[in-house]
Amino acid sequence: MTDMLNEVQDIINIPSTTLRILLAHFNWDKELLLERYYEYEGNQERIFADAHVISPFRSAEHCKQQTSCSSISCEICCSSHSASFMTGLDCGHIFCKDCWATYLAVKILDEGMSQMISCPAFDCRIIVDDSLVMQLIVDKHILQKYQHLMTNSFVECNSLLKWCPAPDCHHVIKLEYKETQPVKCDCGREFCAECSEPWHDPVKCMHLKKWLKKCDDDSETSNWISANTKECPKCLATIEKVGGCNHMVCRNQSCKHEFCWVCLGPWDPHGASWYNCNRYNAVDARKARDIQERSRQMLQRYLFYCNRYMNHLQSLKFEHKLYARVKRKMDEMQCLNMTWIEVQFLKTAVDILCQCRQTLMYTYVFAFFLERNNQSIIFEENQADCEKATEMLSEYLERDITTASVAEIKQKVQDKYRYCDTRRNVLLKHVHEGYDEDWWEYFE
Structure with missing residues (x-):
């Protein structure tokens, strides 16, 4: 802030207190301030009036009340x-x-x-x-x-400055250019420069925002209610069907309306045909069924992608235990005449495993909004290859690494993490190529 104030003050001779208010008015965009300042040359009172500050060029005796009273x-x-x-x-x-x-x-x-x-x-x-x-x-x-x-x-106000979103971290990151990119703070937190969420390649910020809102609010609770319950036609109380009988009785003490679960019409005209609703094919009934079926399908679709997203998120949270296990194995290898540098391949393997899990986690967010077409089928195949390789690497690091010989460990781990990294890069490259070529169609 001080550097910017001094830089602008060298160009236009204005007191620093007034200049700070002007810069704040223009959201600390010094180029815009200078452009407007010289645009209003000869009528610069206007720029001060817009910023709600008294012009420093105005005579002091006209600005302050003078008094001789004690x-x-x-x-x-x-x-x-x-x-x-x-x-x-x-x-x-x-x-x-x-x-x-x-x-x-x-x-x-x-x-x-x-x-x-x-x-x-x-x-x-x-x-x-x-x-x-x-x-x-x-x-x-x-x-x-x-x-x-x-x-x-x-x-x-500065588009090239970002607070680190990590709790209790007071660092500010200075960006070289304004673009969606991963940035890493000295505290170790890696986040998106655009939205400050954890780095979420390949999903775009706008889709991630919608996804997080969908996960946080009660929208899916509403979907479940819509898919599994109906409202009483008389008092609109929400009712869940817990038995096989279609003869429903509202349990609202002030209502007790009797109706048919299938068509929502009064029960009396149905007579004894409890399971053969004579209004089953009515237009209103078909419309109600269609709405409920769409709601049920939307809920199932969301749960499909959410379960896989949460699975990778949960696995990421457990990776600190894997780091500890690998650290012990690295210590054992150093005791067997291997240097510190030679055993770093194990840490590299866990780093790549975490990167793959994080990428896969966000690919399910990307896929949730994706309409099905030929490119989406290729994307799903790349996603499946990457996920299969990731699971193989994870299983090997957690189980087989403790029983294998040192030479076997190094060869297998390096082969597996290199293949995982390759599949991850192929997956990301295809998604970004789709962004550039406008291949992706989104589900609303």
């Missing part, structure tokens, strides 16, 4: 104070320092504001500059919060 009444607390205890902005509104401090503390702590705190005077939109805040706030906790909010706003 005692001034504060418009907030209505108490009289000495002129030295009163302060304000260039808009001319002055208040006592106690009221200023309380007002700023409420804005910072309760409302989470930093760059857009306006003058407390009624209907005055002039922005409070940071130098005044630093003078009036003495509580270190409030000042720290204010500086954190300022920094956070600067990072969020």
Whole structure:
């Protein structure tokens, strides 16, 4: 922030407090600020008015109220104070320092504001500059919060800066270019530069967002209710059929409506034909059945992909145990006259296994939104090959590695993880080629 302020200040000679408000108004885009500044040359009052700041070129005696009184009444607390205890902005509104401090503390702590705190005077939109805040706030906790909010706003406005999403990590990542790409923080967290979620190649950010929302909210609960229950035609209470009889009686004590489960019509006209509904082929009945069948199919489709997604996610969570097992095996190999470098192939194998599981996990998200066509069939074959190779590598590392000889371990592990890595790259290459060639059609 300081570097940018100094860089712009070298070009246009404006006080740093005013310049910071201008940059914040333009979301810290210095090129846009300079473009507008020189675009309004000769009428630069407009750019200051848009940013809700008093122009520094305006004469000071026209901006501040001048008074020779030894005692001034504060418009907030209505108490009289000495002129030295009163302060304000260039808009001319002055208040006592106690009221200023309380007002700023409420804005910072309760409302989470930093760059857009306006003058407390009624209907005055002039922005409070940071130098005044630093003078009036003495509580270190409030000042720290204010500086954190300022920094956070600067990072969020800058498309090339990203907070690390890891818990308790306060690092900021500076990107070289704006694009969906994996970035890795010094804390070890790898995430997407676009959406800050864990790196999710090959699925796009927009589809991942829809998937996570679908997993988090109650949409699938609604699908289950729609697929497995019906509403009472009279009171609209949700009813689940737990027996074979189609003669339904609503258990709502104020309703107790009797109806047919098949056609949802009143039960009386059905007579004794409980299982041969005479309205079964009616248009409304067919429509209700079609809606329920579609809902049931959507639920089954979601569960198919969700189960496989969650399976790989669960396997990833257990890989720390595999790392520990492999670490013990690496120590054993070093005791058998192998160097530290020579045993690193085991760690490489687990790293590739985790990469394959993570890729496969997100391929099921990609497949959930994918319409079936010739390219999707090729994708599924590549996915199956990669998944089969991944499971073989996982099984070998978890079971066979403990019984095999050292020479056999090295040869088999290297062959398996190289094949896994090759299949993973083939899978990703095909998906990205489909993005470039516009092969993919999405299911809505």
